[in-house]
Amino acid sequence: MNPASIPLVKVEGLKMYFPVSTSVMRQAKSFVHAVDDICFDIPEGKSLALVGESGSGKTTTGKLLSRLYTPTAGHIYLRDGVDLVDLVTLKGKSLKRFRRRVQMIFQDPYESLNPRLTIFDTVAEPLLVQNIGTLQEREARVAQLLEMVGLIPATSFLFRYPHELSGGQRQRVAIARALVVEPRFIVADEPTSMLDVSIRTGVMSLMMDLARDMGISYLYITHDLAVARYTSHEIAVMYMGKIVERGETEAVLSDPLHPYTHALISAVPVPDPSIQRKPPTIKGGISQPIDPKPGCRFYERCPMQFVPCQDDPPLARVDGRQVMCWLHA
Amino acid sequence: MVEQPLLSIHNLTLEYKTRKGYVSAVKDVSFDLMAGQAMGLVGESGCGKTTIAMALLRLSPDNAVIRQGQLLLDGRDLLKLSDQEMRDVRWARISMVFQAAMNALDPVYRVEDQIIEALDRHRAELSFAQKHQLVAELFQLVGIDTKMMARYPHEFSGGMRQRAVIAMALACSPSLIVADEPTTALDVIVQDQVLRELSRIQQSLHMSMIYISHDIAVIAEVADLIAVMYAGCLVEKADTNTIFKSPRHHYTKALLSAFPSIVGPKSELVALPGDPPDLLMPPPGCRFHPRFPQAIDRCMHEQPPFEQIEYAHYAACWNPL
Numbered sequence: 001m002n003p004a005s006i007p008l009v010k011v012e013g014l015k016m017y018f019p020v021s022t023s024v025m026r027q028a029k030s031f032v033h034a035v036d037d038i039c040f041d042i043p044e045g046k047s048l049a050l051v052g053e054s055g056s057g058k059t060t061t062g063k064l065l066s067r068l069y070t071p072t073a074g075h076i077y078l079r080d081g082v083d084l085v086d087l088v089t090l091k092g093k094s095l096k097r098f099r100r101r102v103q104m105i106f107q108d109p110y111e112s113l114n115p116r117l118t119i120f121d122t123v124a125e126p127l128l129v130q131n132i133g134t135l136q137e138r139e140a141r142v143a144q145l146l147e148m149v150g151l152i153p154a155t156s157f158l159f160r161y162p163h164e165l166s167g168g169q170r171q172r173v174a175i176a177r178a179l180v181v182e183p184r185f186i187v188a189d190e191p192t193s194m195l196d197v198s199i200r201t202g203v204m205s206l207m208m209d210l211a212r213d214m215g216i217s218y219l220y221i222t223h224d225l226a227v228a229r230y231t232s233h234e235i236a237v238m239y240m241g242k243i244v245e246r247g248e249t250e251a252v253l254s255d256p257l258h259p260y261t262h263a264l265i266s267a268v269p270v271p272d273p274s275i276q277r278k279p280p281t282i283k284g285g286i287s288q289p290i291d292p293k294p295g296c297r298f299y300e301r302c303p304m305q306f307v308p309c310q311d312d313p314p315l316a317r318v319d320g321r322q323v324m325c326w327l328h329a
Numbered sequence: 330m331v332e333q334p335l336l337s338i339h340n341l342t343l344e345y346k347t348r349k350g351y352v353s354a355v356k357d358v359s360f361d362l363m364a365g366q367a368m369g370l371v372g373e374s375g376c377g378k379t380t381i382a383m384a385l386l387r388l389s390p391d392n393a394v395i396r397q398g399q400l401l402l403d404g405r406d407l408l409k410l411s412d413q414e415m416r417d418v419r420w421a422r423i424s425m426v427f428q429a430a431m432n433a434l435d436p437v438y439r440v441e442d443q444i445i446e447a448l449d450r451h452r453a454e455l456s457f458a459q460k461h462q463l464v465a466e467l468f469q470l471v472g473i474d475t476k477m478m479a480r481y482p483h484e485f486s487g488g489m490r491q492r493a494v495i496a497m498a499l500a501c502s503p504s505l506i507v508a509d510e511p512t513t514a515l516d517v518i519v520q521d522q523v524l525r526e527l528s529r530i531q532q533s534l535h536m537s538m539i540y541i542s543h544d545i546a547v548i549a550e551v552a553d554l555i556a557v558m559y560a561g562c563l564v565e566k567a568d569t570n571t572i573f574k575s576p577r578h579h580y581t582k583a584l585l586s587a588f589p590s591i592v593g594p595k596s597e598l599v600a601l602p603g604d605p606p607d608l609l610m611p612p613p614g615c616r617f618h619p620r621f622p623q624a625i626d627r628c629m630h631e632q633p634p635f636e637q638i639e640y641a642h643y644a645a646c647w648n649p650l
Contacts (some may be wrong), residue, residue, distance in 0.1 A: 166605075197587050198620075269520075287506040
């Protein structure tokens with residue numbers, strides 16, 4: 001089989017349930033279905049944006065894919081040559097080896113960099129953990145990466161501390177640290193939402209350039225649909241632990257199929273005063289999926305609700321897109 | 330007769346004293362706001378938006394030093410008022426909606442009691458039943474079920490808390506409401522509801538509003554006019570349409586072309602080089618010049634004045650667009 005046709009990342013039936021305990025002594029009877037049976041794949045060099053409101057399970061999915069959590073059920077496959085390796089089954093040394101392949105970038109560059117480490121130590125740390133290269137080689141590699149992420153000249157940054165850098169520069173350091181072990185796949189959890197507009201654009205285009213030049217795939221987690229438009233090839237909309245719609249980014253944004261996607265898009269403020277937005281047709285906020293009843297999770301808020309919605313909606317395929325809604329079944 | 334502005338800020342210059350020296354947080358900011366107008370104050374973090382809001386309410390931190398300026402509310406300089414007089418102005422004339430609604434509400438008091446506390450100070454003539462009735466009306470106005478009145482803040486969702494804070498700000502019918510990033514912590518659908526509510530109330534009660542945000546799309550939806558700040562200075566001010574259609578300051582243009590939108594054709598986003606300046610040592614001349622490749626010699630040495638360059642369109646630039 002041609003390796004290019006195999007996706008780099010393939011997720012099947014992934015579930016993460018967190019126990020809701022009322023007392024330390026008692027066993028949990030209820031569970032938050034934070035991620036509930038999701039499937040997707042990401043081709044090499046492509047970026048999938050995971051969007052949704054807070055509490056929809058985006059970050060949990062990101063942590064599962066980087067194996068910071070062990071899933072309740074399901075499989076996460078990463079392509080290795082022509083084989084698919086299930087990350088869920090990895091332990092010990094093989095798990096550590098896998099961490100070279102998958103890296104994370106976090107939201108807050110003020111929290112995610114150790115204030116006591118210099119930029120060189122920060123970026124070289126993954127190399128040290130993975131036992132790669134000699135000191136000289138590591139120095140050369142770190143300098144090369146700093147220049148690649150736009151911290152030029154690298155020598156003027158190597159021995160500075162995070163507090164001496166601006167927010168945008170710190171996030172570039174975090175990107176360099178993720179790239180230093182030459183990963184194939186990066187989970188980026190809201191990497192630009194703490195940055196100001198004028199800085200954000202630069203970091204966004206840097207990440208997309210790296211994806212193109214180095215063939216890196218991203219899971220780009222964001223609550224901002226406008227950011228997703230500029231950082232992804234495909235978009236997956238999450239709602240209470242389920243992916244309710246997935247498809248090519250422009251197609252989803254211009255013609256949403258699921259009522260929730262539709263509402264989400266219509267609520268995004270438009271930077272153009274000549275456009276009068278219609279108010280979204282849904283009300284209220286998202287609730288926690290604690291032991292959810294069968295049926296569509298969006299039922300309560302959905303403006304289109306009708307009889308079959310009491311049952312679990314099937315995953316329908318419409319023009320190369322997937323939507324979990326009875327309207328399209 | 331020419332209509333007098335409700336609020337008129339003249340040459341406000343404020344510095345923060347730190348161990349490393351004085352941070353020039355707001356420099357020479359002047360603008361007028363008419364009754365019933367909603368002005369959006371937009372800019373990036375650290376540009377001085379919140380500093381202006383806090384100065385207006387005289388809630389600046391202890392290390393703030395006001396070098397010069399006047400804050401005229403109906404012609405009366407707020408900076409000259411005694412603390413006692415200022416307490417009468419707060420809530421009753423100017424009120425504020427803060428970003429973190431959770432921190433603005435006291436967790437150990439019922440929401441209703443917190444609003445009544447503000448009423449006790451400013452509307453002492455009302456009986457308890459009247460105050461209770463007024464709170465109920467406020468809750469209806471901002472769209473919260475009146476059953477929630479006797480609840481504690483932790484029982485409110487994020488959107489409801491923000492509405493409760495807006496209700497509290499409206500309690501004494503102020504003429505000016507200062508909203509500092511009131512929807513930044515909210516999800517888009519809830520943000521949309523809160524924005525619509527706030528706009529509707531502001532217009533129906535004919536209040537003035539200063540809406541502070543880093544998000545120019547949100548500002549576009551609520552504001553009649555927009556003031557753009559950069560590194561402590563006001564760089565441009567005009568009505569909302571003009572700012573979007575024909576900005577004259579290069580920073581405003583850069584801000585607009587860096588902002589992604591989900592509607593319309595997918596235009597190329599343009600990143601701005603560099604970072605905002607360190608306000609401990611602000612650059613001489615125009616504070617934007619280090620990030621502007623086409624800066625002329627004059628930009629580097631002389632600070633451009635903030636002046637009217639067209640009818641009702643102000644900008645501070647030596648070489649406007």
